[in-house]
Amino acid sequence: MKPLVHNFFENTATVQLDHRILATATLFSICGLCLPSNSRHFLQSKSESRMAEESVKKWVLMVTAQTPTNIAVIKYWGKRDEKLILPINDSISVTLDPSHLCTTTSVAVSPDFTHDRMWLNGKEMSLSGGRYQNCLRELRARASEVEDEEKGIKITKKDWEKLHVHVASYNNFPTAAGLASSAAGFACLVFSLAKLMNVKEDQSKLSAIARQGSGSACRSLYGGFVKWIMGKEEDGSDSVAVQLADENHWDDLVIIIAVVSSRQKETSSTSGMLETVETSMLIQHRAKEVVPKRIIQMEEAIKNRDFPSFARLSCADSNQFHAVCLDTSPPIFYMNDTSHRIISCVEKWNRFEGTPQVAYTFDAGPNAVLISHNRKTAALLLQRLLFHFPPNSDTDLNSYVIGDKTILKDAGIQNMKDVEALAPPPETKDNIQTQKYKGDVSYFICTRPGRGPVLLTDESQALLDLKTGLPK
Amino acid sequence: MKPLVHNFFENTATVQLDHRILATATLFSICGLCLPSNSRHFLQSKSESRMAEESVKKWVLMVTAQTPTNIAVIKYWGKRDEKLILPINDSISVTLDPSHLCTTTSVAVSPDFTHDRMWLNGKEMSLSGGRYQNCLRELRARASEVEDEEKGIKITKKDWEKLHVHVASYNNFPTAAGLASSAAGFACLVFSLAKLMNVKEDQSKLSAIARQGSGSACRSLYGGFVKWIMGKEEDGSDSVAVQLADENHWDDLVIIIAVVSSRQKETSSTSGMLETVETSMLIQHRAKEVVPKRIIQMEEAIKNRDFPSFARLSCADSNQFHAVCLDTSPPIFYMNDTSHRIISCVEKWNRFEGTPQVAYTFDAGPNAVLISHNRKTAALLLQRLLFHFPPNSDTDLNSYVIGDKTILKDAGIQNMKDVEALAPPPETKDNIQTQKYKGDVSYFICTRPGRGPVLLTDESQALLDLKTGLPK
Numbered sequence: 001m002k003p004l005v006h007n008f009f010e011n012t013a014t015v016q017l018d019h020r021i022l023a024t025a026t027l028f029s030i031c032g033l034c035l036p037s038n039s040r041h042f043l044q045s046k047s048e049s050r051m052a053e054e055s056v057k058k059w060v061l062m063v064t065a066q067t068p069t070n071i072a073v074i075k076y077w078g079k080r081d082e083k084l085i086l087p088i089n090d091s092i093s094v095t096l097d098p099s100h101l102c103t104t105t106s107v108a109v110s111p112d113f114t115h116d117r118m119w120l121n122g123k124e125m126s127l128s129g130g131r132y133q134n135c136l137r138e139l140r141a142r143a144s145e146v147e148d149e150e151k152g153i154k155i156t157k158k159d160w161e162k163l164h165v166h167v168a169s170y171n172n173f174p175t176a177a178g179l180a181s182s183a184a185g186f187a188c189l190v191f192s193l194a195k196l197m198n199v200k201e202d203q204s205k206l207s208a209i210a211r212q213g214s215g216s217a218c219r220s221l222y223g224g225f226v227k228w229i230m231g232k233e234e235d236g237s238d239s240v241a242v243q244l245a246d247e248n249h250w251d252d253l254v255i256i257i258a259v260v261s262s263r264q265k266e267t268s269s270t271s272g273m274l275e276t277v278e279t280s281m282l283i284q285h286r287a288k289e290v291v292p293k294r295i296i297q298m299e300e301a302i303k304n305r306d307f308p309s310f311a312r313l314s315c316a317d318s319n320q321f322h323a324v325c326l327d328t329s330p331p332i333f334y335m336n337d338t339s340h341r342i343i344s345c346v347e348k349w350n351r352f353e354g355t356p357q358v359a360y361t362f363d364a365g366p367n368a369v370l371i372s373h374n375r376k377t378a379a380l381l382l383q384r385l386l387f388h389f390p391p392n393s394d395t396d397l398n399s400y401v402i403g404d405k406t407i408l409k410d411a412g413i414q415n416m417k418d419v420e421a422l423a424p425p426p427e428t429k430d431n432i433q434t435q436k437y438k439g440d441v442s443y444f445i446c447t448r449p450g451r452g453p454v455l456l457t458d459e460s461q462a463l464l465d466l467k468t469g470l471p472k
Numbered sequence: 473m474k475p476l477v478h479n480f481f482e483n484t485a486t487v488q489l490d491h492r493i494l495a496t497a498t499l500f501s502i503c504g505l506c507l508p509s510n511s512r513h514f515l516q517s518k519s520e521s522r523m524a525e526e527s528v529k530k531w532v533l534m535v536t537a538q539t540p541t542n543i544a545v546i547k548y549w550g551k552r553d554e555k556l557i558l559p560i561n562d563s564i565s566v567t568l569d570p571s572h573l574c575t576t577t578s579v580a581v582s583p584d585f586t587h588d589r590m591w592l593n594g595k596e597m598s599l600s601g602g603r604y605q606n607c608l609r610e611l612r613a614r615a616s617e618v619e620d621e622e623k624g625i626k627i628t629k630k631d632w633e634k635l636h637v638h639v640a641s642y643n644n645f646p647t648a649a650g651l652a653s654s655a656a657g658f659a660c661l662v663f664s665l666a667k668l669m670n671v672k673e674d675q676s677k678l679s680a681i682a683r684q685g686s687g688s689a690c691r692s693l694y695g696g697f698v699k700w701i702m703g704k705e706e707d708g709s710d711s712v713a714v715q716l717a718d719e720n721h722w723d724d725l726v727i728i729i730a731v732v733s734s735r736q737k738e739t740s741s742t743s744g745m746l747e748t749v750e751t752s753m754l755i756q757h758r759a760k761e762v763v764p765k766r767i768i769q770m771e772e773a774i775k776n777r778d779f780p781s782f783a784r785l786s787c788a789d790s791n792q793f794h795a796v797c798l799d800t801s802p803p804i805f806y807m808n809d810t811s812h813r814i815i816s817c818v819e820k821w822n823r824f825e826g827t828p829q830v831a832y833t834f835d836a837g838p839n840a841v842l843i844s845h846n847r848k849t850a851a852l853l854l855q856r857l858l859f860h861f862p863p864n865s866d867t868d869l870n871s872y873v874i875g876d877k878t879i880l881k882d883a884g885i886q887n888m889k890d891v892e893a894l895a896p897p898p899e900t901k902d903n904i905q906t907q908k909y910k911g912d913v914s915y916f917i918c919t920r921p922g923r924g925p926v927l928l929t930d931e932s933q934a935l936l937d938l939k940t941g942l943p944k
Binding site for chain 2: 279281282285286289290312315316319320322323324326327328329330331333336337340343344347351
């Protein structure tokens, strides 16, 4: 099935209204529309009872979208409003290429659906949580009429209040790996439902809805470089994401993510940032005095493709975010010894070269996101990473470095023998610095800055069956 | 040999001056006293040349002292004057029982010594470093006449400018273990030299001299609970340590130190705090806004033996110190995964009990200093520590828990079978929480708050040979 609307901005004004049908639908609504009767009004555009019987049972309207994840380079940590998810400072992120890290979500509506349901990576999850409910409520309130004449489907604005949706979502990366799956997930939920429901809001307004699912999700509604403006309004209406530059603006950057093995149970970012705001003596100083200056400097660095400034700000802000986590009571540790060793490796190399080659940033987990100045430095970085963090003996190189494998080729590494033959980097001098930590990294993902959400028009990519509305 | 002065405070005013000798000594000084001629003036009190010959060659005047180490519970991190070692905030420490952690230092003077020399743990070290020179210069400037009529020794104030000293120092704990050995070391150097040189300054003034060797050394000049007042004067004269309460004031406390194995090369605290002051955006806020309030609260908590407040402040301040280290560029990591796990273990237990049982604090290294409310909680803590961090199979329990072994007895642990039989603590619920980290702790030291510096009068405890002035 083709989605009704291919490009949100181009088509939002093109919905044709059938006043006769709309009136009928409204009437049904007034009568207290329940699902069996609700389904009947869609039949008003058809005249044959046989066809009506078929439509009642079988039609499912579906949209499938793909949304990237993002990594903050100026961090979001701390809310001023827990319910609306309003942050205490602006943040800036880089959207990651969805080819390597993204969420794909199919959303469907049918008069046959008896309640809202969701499947995440094939497993049914509850949608009753406040964050899902907030997004659904906000979207339903903004839903518009949808019509598919060919299929004889007509949904009025009012109908959306009663119709139920099915959602199936899939991450092309491990959900548990701490790679901002909730950001991509909520962004994709909101983006795809907005398409399905024909929500006539611009992307920025949609970001404010996604924000209510997961704060950082609002930044996944754009590609490239994105700023989440904290806003001032109490209702959160001005706490939205804006694009600073698209992914083509600075396309030299190469990103390598080290997915770090962890034995620790981690604090969720939701409870973590709440505890930081409540107990850290440093967080308010960070939010009010430090971050505003860094936001201006980071915007400037991105605008000018000034890598040294970009790297210094990214590293400093990542470290400060983890510092306020540590200043929390009880303290929160997201980075572990492996994270520290990756930082030491990068810092040593940057110092040795006299100017930053690579920026690092860590979210609420031990994984390192390493942003290289260009392909050449990325290849040199990968050599260093594989030297210090070789895979376990039973690991295949092909599954150890995933994503854009051309970086591996640039690094001159084709097999495990090449990894074993890697010489110590010139900046390492003593035994400690050339120590190897086999198996401390689970795998590496090579990627780059990427595009924002897109609709997937190929039905084979849909996660729900168009006939049943259930996961394929 | 008995030291000339047993108790500094009691005896400083009792030195008898021999004006005739003093005049002679001064004369020699004016003539440009070099060692061979310098030694001659001591002979003025003797009339026989045979005895003179003996004295010239053989007399060595020696003092031996023992000085405790200390652990800060409100941390010192950052200097406003690198040379004078003046801090950017007050700090408060607990002095540790010297029976388990101390430095013993013998200092000797002899006209035969050709230059200042020092041996640390039996190995000769250079005394040419600025910090040693600062301490020696300050002490020499304050030296007074010393006379031992029985031995026929008379040293004038002026003589001290030319006489050389030998220093032998020994730590009863591993120097490399990161247990504030420089604090105890410089405190002991200054304390013993002050005794030897008959320096007529009170303990607080001596602390200002020790401070110029190693900042935290000033706090090791007192037992119990000690505050280092940052001071305001440019010359550092008011940057001194004062005793808040002696070790008997709060004698319930039991301290367990976990010496944590580390593979990391650590940043020295000297360069670390310099980098923090230069690069952290949070350190000034900590020093100016956070610490002054905590100092007042901590003094109050100590005064009232208010353990919950004492524990909350200690933990929060340790974590904030490590937070500003992390906020440094490049970031400094002193705690490792084992340190984090010890914190988690204590935090979980404290939360489970509803009120703090144990306080933790970490200096510039991964070792945990755990302060228990009393013997009972210390025994319960030791059970938990041994449950989570059992020794390697080849380690003897007797060398794994050292210091005050009665805590081990209180914990009902006599051998390795008892360690293996330990049940998971009631506050642990899931698998992650009951995980064991065998070998991640090198050993535990059980101790308590302790006394300040003392002179050791038993010559068998001296580290230098009274005849040769060289290490025994």
